Amino acid sequence: MTEAEVDDRIRALIEPFNKKGVEIAEGTTFANDLEFDSLTVMDFVAEIEDEFDVIISMNQQAEIETYGQLVSAVHKLQDS
């Protein structure tokens, strides 16, 4: 899967979590811009893990702050 395809799929997954309709860009942050709390993070991560059949450990989650970082991390994970 190309990074653009990963982007498309994650963009669709994020929709129901993006309650305020924030515009999603590379640099959009989950904590500040999207205001995800720990529960939302857990549900959102679970959706992505199921969609791409990957594991995003808490250690990896801690390194991911922006939307762009997430797309590139998932792209790398599902390639490996």
Place this chain on the structure above:
Amino acid sequence: MNDIATPVATPSGDLLSKFDQLIQTRETLLASGIEDPFSLVMEKVLSPTKAICNGRETILLGTYNYMGMTFDPDVLDAGKQALADFGAGTTGSRVLNGTYQGHKECEDALREFYDMDHAMVFSTGYQANLGIISTIAGKGDYIVLDIDSHASIYDGCAMGRAEVVPFKHNDIEAMEKRLRRIPEGAGKLVVLEGVYSMLGDVAPLKEMVAIAKKYGAMVLVDEAHSMGFIGENGRGVCEEQGVIDDVDFIIGTFSKSVGTVGGFCVSNHPKFDIMRLVCRPYVFTASLPPSVVATAATSIRKLRHGANKRAHLWENSKRLHQGLTDLGFQLGTSEPQSAIVAVIMPDLERGAMMWEGLLKEGLYVNLARPPATPANMTLLRCSLCAEHSAEEVEAVLGMFERAGKAVGVID
């Protein structure tokens, strides 16, 4: 904590400024005139179920003292004798000068209680989880754990630097999916709790342990909130659900049913004893005082024969659960599953008001709030004791009714 009331200008570079928001929340709460839920002082303890708190005689319904062993005469005698014979403390690590006869006897009592080959006593329950988890699961290994796991479990994971993979609370399918995705050949540890202390609900260990084994994972179960009264011999939820033989490590504590302080791990693993040399939270701290291990050993031996107390504890839990349900409170579980009954509050403000209302009625419960709670809930957590009389439980229900109506949590 009086200094919090005086705001001071924060100098740049103050490492404590990261707590400003929390300080603000706390000040706002206290400014409304509420007694500080986190600064309660017990001036006198009258029994396992009664104390003088902030000058008032108070029924204790939030102490995890499930079996009421804190004032058991045999337990107290054993402690006094050890204090006189062996002194106030060991001043040393278990692997140097800190292993006394009493520590060995305490580990013997645990091995017999659990019918297991090995037992290792730590200075606290927190250190037992911290030590065992961080030592057995290291960099490159995977830990699959319930998202609602206790802080000591998370801290053990972080200290060992394993990959941490949480799954939705008590969700068997979510757990299996994550186990399935772990790379071939990686070390796997599944960490579960018998009873989850926030809502008092029990884990489906039978199914979960079987799945963990199917994927070749080792299993650690924290039975802190079940020892002494769940399972035929009081060994916990894994005994009750018939999977104790498939569990690799059981973690427990002396600070709940046993009635003192300390933690432990029991296991049948043939190499378990090496833990004593490689587990840092075991090695680099002083061992428990002789009086504490003597009280623990005596208490553990008595817990084995506590069938009547167990039965009464369950009666108390069922009565409180039913009574609170009838009054219209929302509880953490629809059926009583343990000795914890969690009352869900609509928000922190009313939770704190209700907590204070109960305290003024003469009742102590735990106020649990985010981030320690699941789903950001505010809870009034009640833990029952085998020494609560039936009359005390009725009195407690009356207090909940009055305080609940005054605060507007029930109609």
